[in-house]
Amino acid sequence: MATTTRKRCGRTGVSDDPQHVPRARDGRAPDVFRHGGWVPMRCYGENDEVDFAIVGTGAGGGTLACRLAEAGFSVVALDAGPYWRPLEDFASDEHEQTKLYWTDERIVDGENPLQLGSNNSGKSVGGSTVHFAMVSLRFRPEWFKARSKLGYGADWPLDWREMWDYYTEVEQALKISGPVRYPWGPKRPRYPYRPHELNAAALVLAQGAEAMGIDWTPTPLATVSAPRGLSPPCVYRGFCTLGCSTNAKQSVLITWLPRALAAGAEIRDLAMVGRVEVNEAGLATGVHYHREGAWHFQRARNVVVAGYAIETPRLLLNSATARYPDGLANSSGLVGKNLMAQSNQAVWGLMEDEIRAYKGPPSLSMTEHWNYQDRGKDFFGGYCYMSQGPLPALWATTQAGAHGLWGDALMRDMEKYNHQVGLKIVGEMLPQKRNRVTLADEKDQYGLPIARVTYSWCDNDKRLIEHSLRFMTQALEAVDARDIWRQEDDTCHLNGTARMGDDPRTSVVNADCRSWDISNLWICDGSVFPTVGGVNPSLTIQAIACRTADRIRALAARGEL
Amino acid sequence: MRLRSRRSVQHFANPLAALDRQAGDPLLTARLDRGSAVRAAQRLNRAAGTLAIAVLFDSAMEHYRGSFHNRAMYTPLVSASLSLLASAHGTADPRSGAHKLRDGIYAFAGLAGIAGTAFHVYNIGKRPGGFSWLNLFYSAPIGAPMALSLSGMLGFLSERVRDNPPGPPPLIFGLPAGRVTAAMTSAGLLGTVGEAGLLHFRGAYHDPAMFLPVSVPPLAAALLAESAVGRSRVRRRFTTWWLRFTALLGFAGVGFHSLGVARNMGGWRNWSQNLLNGPPLPAPPSFTGLALAGLAALGLMEDHPDE
Numbered sequence: 025m026a027t028t029t030r031k032r033c034g035r036t037g038v039s040d041d042p043q044h045v046p047r048a049r050d051g052r053a054p055d056v057f058r059h060g061g062w063v064p065m066r067c068y069g070e071n072d073e074v075d076f077a078i079v080g081t082g083a084g085g086g087t088l089a090c091r092l093a094e095a096g097f098s099v100v101a102l103d104a105g106p107y108w109r110p111l112e113d114f115a116s117d118e119h120e121q122t123k124l125y126w127t128d129e130r131i132v133d134g135e136n137p138l139q140l141g142s143n144n145s146g147k148s149v150g151g152s153t154v155h156f157a158m159v160s161l162r163f164r165p166e167w168f169k170a171r172s173k174l175g176y177g178a179d180w181p182l183d184w185r186e187m188w189d190y191y192t193e194v195e196q197a198l199k200i201s202g203p204v205r206y207p208w209g210p211k212r213p214r215y216p217y218r219p220h221e222l223n224a225a226a227l228v229l230a231q232g233a234e235a236m237g238i239d240w241t242p243t244p245l246a247t248v249s250a251p252r253g254l255s256p257p258c259v260y261r262g263f264c265t266l267g268c269s270t271n272a273k274q275s276v277l278i279t280w281l282p283r284a285l286a287a288g289a290e291i292r293d294l295a296m297v298g299r300v301e302v303n304e305a306g307l308a309t310g311v312h313y314h315r316e317g318a319w320h321f322q323r324a325r326n327v328v329v330a331g332y333a334i335e336t337p338r339l340l341l342n343s344a345t346a347r348y349p350d351g352l353a354n355s356s357g358l359v360g361k362n363l364m365a366q367s368n369q370a371v372w373g374l375m376e377d378e379i380r381a382y383k384g385p386p387s388l389s390m391t392e393h394w395n396y397q398d399r400g401k402d403f404f405g406g407y408c409y410m411s412q413g414p415l416p417a418l419w420a421t422t423q424a425g426a427h428g429l430w431g432d433a434l435m436r437d438m439e440k441y442n443h444q445v446g447l448k449i450v451g452e453m454l455p456q457k458r459n460r461v462t463l464a465d466e467k468d469q470y471g472l473p474i475a476r477v478t479y480s481w482c483d484n485d486k487r488l489i490e491h492s493l494r495f496m497t498q499a500l501e502a503v504d505a506r507d508i509w510r511q512e513d514d515t516c517h518l519n520g521t522a523r524m525g526d527d528p529r530t531s532v533v534n535a536d537c538r539s540w541d542i543s544n545l546w547i548c549d550g551s552v553f554p555t556v557g558g559v560n561p562s563l564t565i566q567a568i569a570c571r572t573a574d575r576i577r578a579l580a581a582r583g584e585l
Numbered sequence: 586m587r588l589r590s591r592r593s594v595q596h597f598a599n600p601l602a603a604l605d606r607q608a609g610d611p612l613l614t615a616r617l618d619r620g621s622a623v624r625a626a627q628r629l630n631r632a633a634g635t636l637a638i639a640v641l642f643d644s645a646m647e648h649y650r651g652s653f654h655n656r657a658m659y660t661p662l663v664s665a666s667l668s669l670l671a672s673a674h675g676t677a678d679p680r681s682g683a684h685k686l687r688d689g690i691y692a693f694a695g696l697a698g699i700a701g702t703a704f705h706v707y708n709i710g711k712r713p714g715g716f717s718w719l720n721l722f723y724s725a726p727i728g729a730p731m732a733l734s735l736s737g738m739l740g741f742l743s744e745r746v747r748d749n750p751p752g753p754p755p756l757i758f759g760l761p762a763g764r765v766t767a768a769m770t771s772a773g774l775l776g777t778v779g780e781a782g783l784l785h786f787r788g789a790y791h792d793p794a795m796f797l798p799v800s801v802p803p804l805a806a807a808l809l810a811e812s813a814v815g816r817s818r819v820r821r822r823f824t825t826w827w828l829r830f831t832a833l834l835g836f837a838g839v840g841f842h843s844l845g846v847a848r849n850m851g852g853w854r855n856w857s858q859n860l861l862n863g864p865p866l867p868a869p870p871s872f873t874g875l876a877l878a879g880l881a882a883l884g885l886m887e888d889h890p891d892e
């Protein structure tokens with residue numbers, strides 16, 4: 025059977041069914057750069073006690089898998105999602121591509137329930153980066169000490185100068201295309217690739233910013249503006265948040281993971297981890313995972329949980345034992361708490377000229393002005409705002425949701441689609457204990473309790489949103505946009521729920537992403553953020569993963585693993 | 586033809602031979618002079634033509650990409666085509682004396698290039714961000730129209746060289762033609778290096794071969810500049826070879842760029858998009874055109890030492 029499949033896939037390029045049959049097995053994994061292609065993959069037996077079993081292969085897990093394998097550790101990385109070959113599996117169809125989202129059942133509540141799925145979680149080898157928007161920004165240095173320097177949230181146990189070097193490493197690894205000179209913050213090395221050309225929507229942002237007297241910049245993006253290896257330069261078709269079918273996008277799937285495989289890591293697709301096993305001594309011994317209709321157990325000397333800010337706490341809570349009745353790594357009681365989305369409000373308007381905002385990556389220009397400017401704010405934290413390029417189905421949904429348009433009215437409104445412009449923020453939301461992930465009584469298809477996600481905005485969140493909407497409205501008015509309206513309810517990204525810190529009582533992991541309670545259990549993804557800042561998180565997640573790998577290597581060298 | 590010119594170089598480079606020549610048949614000398622001036626002019630025609638080809642195809646593709654949204658965008662196509670015709674005519678024309686129509690066409694190219702530069706500069710300046718890197722990368726390329734001017738100027742120089750009376754070394758505006766051509770070509774090379782440098786920087790020098798046009802031609806420019814101000818009675822073998830290498834590089838550039846086209850999504854199968862998106866195939870031969878002009882300048886200086 026395996027041989028037949030190999031023949032079929034290898035010779036004719038006819039696709040198998042990656043959503044139902046694992047591809048990474050029998051010593052080979054899909055070659056993400058070739059139709060029907062394969063690359064060799066080292067495989068471990070379930071009884072092999074590997075150095076690291078990593079749950080999740082996204083920005084955190086995928087990066088860490090690569091760096092650990094390159095450091096010589098034996099690694100098995102498991103992901104619940106399929107192993108795509110973008111060239112053959114991604115269609116230019118908004119509905120087809122919903123297959124990239126994590127749409128398993130979850131319950132949402134709170135005063136401002138989150139809308140989960142497309143805009144915040146992915147289920148693929150490569151994680152959410154397979155359909156992320158590629159915006160690759162560094163934190164403002166002060167945010168790493170938000171509590172002591174800016175008076176809100178919590179301090180990170182990390183030093184920004186050290187992070188600056190890891191940011192550089194990630195920017196190089198992803199060949200970020202960014203501006204020659206970045207207008208804000210301390211000096212940073214030149215981006216490896218040059219910025220992309222702006223589309224008309226991005227130019228509107230630029231004109232608005234200039235009219236408002238603030239700086240703007242072409243956005244640093246993880247899609248290449250010139251060839252790189254087997255990645256062609258971006259073709260500006262704008263399907264980025266539905267999966268890039270050209271491989272211009274430098275997702276984890278096509279950057280860190282091929283490196284991980286080459287360094288000897290094994291990646292298991294369609295492998296849903298249901299439980300982390302701990303022994304009587306209180307140490308993790310491996311993971312139980314569901315693959316091909318059955319439960320399996322992979323032994324490991326260390327377990328890393330990197331399932332993103334909902335699945336990570338869910339797995340830790342689902343792995344409770346008699347010794348750890350509140351879930352693993354939860355002596356602080358903080359697992360699942362301090363969930364932070366980011367505000368994602370927008371102001372939309374119509375331009376006289378044709379804009380065709382869907383052309384190119386959705387956020388080609390941006391401003392971080394309100395991240396770095398503290399005067400004139402009545403809130404803590406910051407936000408950036410970016411140009412937008414919603415595709416037609418998303419735009420129709422937005423219109424239907426925001427204005428209740430339907431039928432003929434919606435059709436007529438869609439005729440203005442090519443003149444639409446928008447500015448959208450990524451705004452900081454403050455950590456609150458009441459925003460949290462807990463377990464519901466309901467079970468999912470694997471028989472595991474599903475996550476209940478509770479979310480409410482605090483007054484500070486609301487003030488930030490109001491400030492941003494006011495400012496962006498002025499910016500659109502300044503360029504003579506008409507029919508301006510505010511989209512007030514959106515959020516994006518998920519962070520927190522297993523924060524890092526210096527104190528076991530007030531954090532779940534230390535600066536090395538090692539849990540305080542179980543010394544061979546690590547958490548390495550967006551969950552470890554104590555605060556979120558006003559920029560998209562993936563560059564920081566990857567930088568933390570690189571740092572964690574270096575720390576693990578150093579600890580191993582000292583016999584402290 | 587090259588052999589002949591080399592022989593005559595040796596002939597004139599030898600002071601005794603020069604004496605001989607003065608003592609010899611004045612008519613024959615005049616014919617020889619005229620012959621070498623015409624040959625130099627023809628070489629300049631060829632250089633101007635090579636540049637015109639590059640401009641013609643480059644502007645055709647880029648302005649097609651820009652949908653010819655402004656009628657003025659046809660100007661370089663017309664001007665470069667005329668310049669190409671004039672150059673072909675000049676290359677085949679064994680007569681001495683400037684040709685009025687060619688002169689006019691070349692002058693037009695020179696002016697059209699300058700006007701184009703002004704247009705492009707205006708276009709860059711009016712965009713948000715003004716003269717920022719972003720606009721230099723993606724707006725109308727600031728240096729491109731100058732290639733048309735250069736073609737015109739080389740042609741114009743060619744006509745001036747042709748127009749010289751026999752006897753003294755050919756002059757352009759009272760200066761030795763060889764030196765003027767060398768200086769101008771050197772400046773043209775530097776400008777073209779600037780353009781290639783800017784666009785290759787935009788491509789992040791993702792392939793090491795992209796460093797070639799910013800390292801080989803600058804040396805050629807420096808060597809030519811040295812020839813323009815240095816002694817005229819020396820043979821510059823290294824300069825000659827380096828210019829030939831630069832000329833070759835211009836052609837090789839087309840090959841490199843075609844590999845670049847292949848690296849875009851869909852490769853050559855998707856040629857109709859990738860010819861426009863990929864590195865411009867017609868651009869590198871500008872270096873060939875300028876290197877040919879440099880060789881013509883060297884030839885002029887060797888044939889007509891002015892000291």
Ligand SMILES: Cc1cc2nc3c(=O)[nH]c(=O)nc-3n(C[C@H](O)[C@H](O)[C@H](O)COP(=O)(O)OP(=O)(O)OC[C@H]3O[C@@H](n4cnc5c(N)ncnc54)[C@H](O)[C@@H]3O)c2cc1C
Pocket residue numbers: 079080081082083084085102103104105141142143144145146147148149150151152153155156157158159160161265295296297298330331332333335336339517518548549550551560561562563565
């Ligand atoms: C539409 C969209 C646009 C975005 N745009 C940007 C952007 O422009 N810039 C930016 O910086 N960020 C962006 N993000 C956010 C970014 O993608 C995430 O912050 C980042 O990928 C999170 O990394 P992670 O490792 O924590 O989780 P993920 O990358 O989501 O990876 C988690 C992986 O774990 C797997 N997993 C979870 N639980 C289990 C389990 N129990 N067993 C097995 N596998 C499991 C999942 O299948 C998933 O593949 C965007 C996100 C989305 C959805």
Ligand code: SF4
Pocket residue numbers: 247257258259260261262263264265267268269270271272273384385
């Ligand atoms: S616009 Fe560029 S990055 Fe986005 S999907 Fe298309 S090729 Fe990929």
